[in-house]
Amino acid sequence: MRHGAIGNSRDQVWYRVNGLSAFALIYVSIETLIDLIGAKVVLPGIFPDMTAARLDARYGDGLLLFSVVVALIVALISQRKVIFGSAQADEGRVQWLTVRRINLLVLVISLTLLFAAQLVATAAQSGLGALISSTNLHSPGQAGDTSDPSTSAIMLFYAFLFGPLAEEVVFRGVIMNGLRPYGKIFAIVTSALLFGFMHGSLVQGLFGFLTGLVLGYVAMEYGLVWSLVLHIFNNGVYSGLLPRVMQSVPEGVRIGVGVAILVVLLAGVIGMVAKVRPLVGYCRRNRAPKGIYASWLAPWCLIFLILCLGMAVGELIPGWL
Numbered sequence: 001m002r003h004g005a006i007g008n009s010r011d012q013v014w015y016r017v018n019g020l021s022a023f024a025l026i027y028v029s030i031e032t033l034i035d036l037i038g039a040k041v042v043l044p045g046i047f048p049d050m051t052a053a054r055l056d057a058r059y060g061d062g063l064l065l066f067s068v069v070v071a072l073i074v075a076l077i078s079q080r081k082v083i084f085g086s087a088q089a090d091e092g093r094v095q096w097l098t099v100r101r102i103n104l105l106v107l108v109i110s111l112t113l114l115f116a117a118q119l120v121a122t123a124a125q126s127g128l129g130a131l132i133s134s135t136n137l138h139s140p141g142q143a144g145d146t147s148d149p150s151t152s153a154i155m156l157f158y159a160f161l162f163g164p165l166a167e168e169v170v171f172r173g174v175i176m177n178g179l180r181p182y183g184k185i186f187a188i189v190t191s192a193l194l195f196g197f198m199h200g201s202l203v204q205g206l207f208g209f210l211t212g213l214v215l216g217y218v219a220m221e222y223g224l225v226w227s228l229v230l231h232i233f234n235n236g237v238y239s240g241l242l243p244r245v246m247q248s249v250p251e252g253v254r255i256g257v258g259v260a261i262l263v264v265l266l267a268g269v270i271g272m273v274a275k276v277r278p279l280v281g282y283c284r285r286n287r288a289p290k291g292i293y294a295s296w297l298a299p300w301c302l303i304f305l306i307l308c309l310g311m312a313v314g315e316l317i318p319g320w321l
Contacts, residue, residue, distance in 0.1 A: 009289060010291055010292065010294075010295070012182075013179070013182045013186075013292055013295045014295045014298050015298075016182070016295075017179065017190065017295040017296065017298045018295075018298035018300045018301060019300070020174070020175045020178050020179065020194075021194065021298060021300040022300040023075070023078070023079070023170075023174065023175070024170065024171070024175060024198065025300060025303065025304045025307070026078075027074070027075050027170055028198050028304075030067070030070055030074055031067045031070075031071040032067075034063075034066065034067035035064055038059075038063045038066075039052075039056065039060065039063060043055045043063070061152045061154040061155040061158070062154050064158060065154055065162065068158065068163060068166050071166070072162075072165075072166040075166075075169065075174065076169075079174050082094055082174055083169060083173060083174065094169070094173040094174065094177055094224060095177060095219070095220075095223050095224060096223050096224050096225055097223035097224075097225055097226075098222055098223045100221055100222055101222075102222040105271050106222070107230075108268045109268050109271045109272055109275065110214055110218055110230055111230070111233070111264060111265075111268060112264070112267075112268025112269060113210075113214045113268070113272075114211055114214055114230065114234050114237075115265060115268075116210075117207055117210035117211050118207065120206070120207075120210060121203050121204075121206050121207035121210065124203055125139075125140055125203040128140050128202060128203065132316065136318060137316040137317065137318070138315065138316050138317070138318060140201060140202045140203040140204075140315060140316060159235050160235055160236060161232065164231035164232050164235060165228060167195070167231065168215070168219070168224055168227055168228045168231055169224070171191050171194060171195040171198070171212065172191060172215060172216055172219040172220075172224055172227050173219075173224050175190070175194060176188060176190075176191035176216055176219060176220065179191065182288055182289075182292055183286055183287055183289070184220055184286035185283055185286050185287050185288060186287075186288035186293065187216070187220070188216035188217055189213070189216075190296070191216055192209050192210075192213045192215075192216050193209060193296070194304065195208050196208040196209030196210075196212055197209075197304065197305050197308035197309065197312075198308060199308075200308050200311030201311075201312050201315050202312045202313075202315070205308070205312055211231075214230070215227040215230060215231055218230060
């Protein structure tokens with residue numbers, strides 16, 4: 001009887017992963033195709049005398065925001081029961097806030113882990129850059145790159161509000177919560193995997209996967225609101241905005257901010273050491289049944305991963321799109 005129940009669970013999770021991967025593929029495809037067609041076909045057709053560089057500088061930010069708006073609208077319509085709460089909790093309803101209250105230590109540890117993810121991704125970028133330095137390949141995109149959001153109010157709005165909101169709703173809200181019945185760890189890891197690949201970049205993908213693990217845990221245990229707050233903070237720190245702001249303030253303020261960051265990171269490291277055993281226990285209690293991760297071989301999941309990996313490799317090729 002037990003083996004039959006596990007078998008049914010595996011069949012269910014296979015179909016759920018397949019369906020949610022198709023949902024992620026549709027979301028990313030809409031966003032990518034609108035941005036691509038707009039930049040390569042529509043804008044040059046409307047403004048034939050403008051160069052591609054000028055078109056991108058003048059309309060690129062707005063086109064990117066428009067593509068994400070359309071993709072999110074489609075996601076909201078197709079998953080309205082899940083997102084707006086008419087679905088049951090066991091059907092993957094989005095949890096905007098849970099009964100657990102987040103505390104300062106969790107926030108500090110989360111910020112420290114996000115910083116660690118940045119370090120790992122930066123090291124990966126340096127290593128990959130060194131490997132391809134003797135070739136004609138392009139250097140991979142930087143971790144946490146948000147295309148210099150300080151250049152326009154539109155990009156600022158996208159990077160610090162709308163972009164994080166859309167990604168949290170799609171990947172932590174719909175996808176992660178949709179997989180929650182099959183194990184919290186499985187749901188967090190799988191949503192982080194899709195989120196990382198979604199970036200279509202080797203370095204940003206690694207950064208996205210690592211941050212996805214942190215944001216996934218926070219969303220799972222404390223609600224989507226808190227993962228959104230951390231996501232916005234993450235974009236603000238790693239987009240280059242904070243260093244730009246620090247350049248315009250007095251030296252005393254810069255020193256004070258630097259000391260505060262060091263104190264937070266030190267507290268986060270101490271907190272992580274103290275929470276190692278509870279974290280191991282959490283992973284053991286919430287691990288998925290054996291064989292569940294084979295659902296990553298579901299057709300639409302494989303198609304999503306392969307297409308995004310192709311975009312990441314294409315990023316290294318000169319003249320790619």
